Amino acid sequence: MGYKNNNVGYLDGVLTSRAVIKKNNYAILPHDGLVNNVVPGFENTKISILGSPRIGASFSDFIAEFLEGGKNDLGFGGAGIETFVYVISGKLNVSDSNETHELTEGGYAFFPVNEKMYFENGQTETTEAFLYQRKYEPLEGHKAYKVVGNRADHTPIHYEDMEDVLLWNLLPTDDLGFDMNMHILSFAPAASHGYIETHYQEHGAYLLSGKGMYNLDNNWYPVEKGDYIFMAAYTPQAAYSTDRKEPLAYVYSKDANRNPG
Numbered sequence: 001m002g003y004k005n006n007n008v009g010y011l012d013g014v015l016t017s018r019a020v021i022k023k024n025n026y027a028i029l030p031h032d033g034l035v036n037n038v039v040p041g042f043e044n045t046k047i048s049i050l051g052s053p054r055i056g057a058s059f060s061d062f063i064a065e066f067l068e069g070g071k072n073d074l075g076f077g078g079a080g081i082e083t084f085v086y087v088i089s090g091k092l093n094v095s096d097s098n099e100t101h102e103l104t105e106g107g108y109a110f111f112p113v114n115e116k117m118y119f120e121n122g123q124t125e126t127t128e129a130f131l132y133q134r135k136y137e138p139l140e141g142h143k144a145y146k147v148v149g150n151r152a153d154h155t156p157i158h159y160e161d162m163e164d165v166l167l168w169n170l171l172p173t174d175d176l177g178f179d180m181n182m183h184i185l186s187f188a189p190a191a192s193h194g195y196i197e198t199h200y201q202e203h204g205a206y207l208l209s210g211k212g213m214y215n216l217d218n219n220w221y222p223v224e225k226g227d228y229i230f231m232a233a234y235t236p237q238a239a240y241s242t243d244r245k246e247p248l249a250y251v252y253s254k255d256a257n258r259n260p261g
C-alpha cells in the first residue's frame, strides 16, 4: 500500500529491477515486483508469497492486504505448523478456536503448533499484515504457547549496546519451548550493524520504514520500506541506514533454541 513504483529502471537502456535472487543464499524482493497469489482459504485478500522453501527457507512468509471483508475461513497453519502475524497498518481480528484478539497497528500474535489462526479484517479500510508459518521443531519437556501483544507494549533494548540501534523481542527469549523468535530492529539515520554478521540462523525480514544499504554475502544493495529480504543460514549480513529522517526498521524471524545435531 502506497509503495512508490521504483523497483524498475533503465540501466544502459535495458529495463532492470532491484530484485536479487540467489537461491539458498539471499534474496531481495522489492514491493512493486510482487504479484498476487491465490492461497487457499484467503478471500477478499491480496496476498503474495515471499520467502518459502523454494528459495531455501525453512519457513514461508507472506504480505497480505485484507480488503473490506478480507478473511480466511480455512485457517492458517494447523497440524505441525506454528504461525505469526504482525499488523503493519489497519486492524485485524485474529482468532483461535476459543477467542478473538483485535490487533491494531504494531499488534502481533504467535500461535503454537497445531492451533489454526483465523483472520478477519476488522474495518472497511484495507489492513496490511506480514504473515509467517513454519514447521515446529519440538523439544522434549518444553512447549511454546500463544503470545499476543503490540510493539508499543515493549521498551526496546539497545542492540549490542549501540545507542542508535533498537531491538524489540516480540516473543519470549528465555523459554526453550520456542524454536524461533520475531524481532524488530531499527537503525537511526546513519546507524549500522557494528560488524558483518555470519550465523547459523536464517531470517525473513520485511522492511517497515526507511532506506538503507544492505550487505548480503559481501555485496551491497539499496533497500527501502516495503522490501522483503531473505537471508539463508550462514549468509553474511549487515545494514546501513541511509535516510536522513526515517529509521531503517524491519520485522524479522530468527530460528532459536535448538541443537543442529
Ligand code: UGY
Pocket (backbone or CB within 6 Å): 185, 197, 203, 237, 238, 254
Ligand atoms: O538478530 C540478528 O541476527 C540480526 N541482527 N540480523 C540482521 O539484522 N540481519
Ligand code: MN
Pocket (backbone or CB within 6 Å): 197, 199, 203, 237
Ligand atoms: Mn542476523
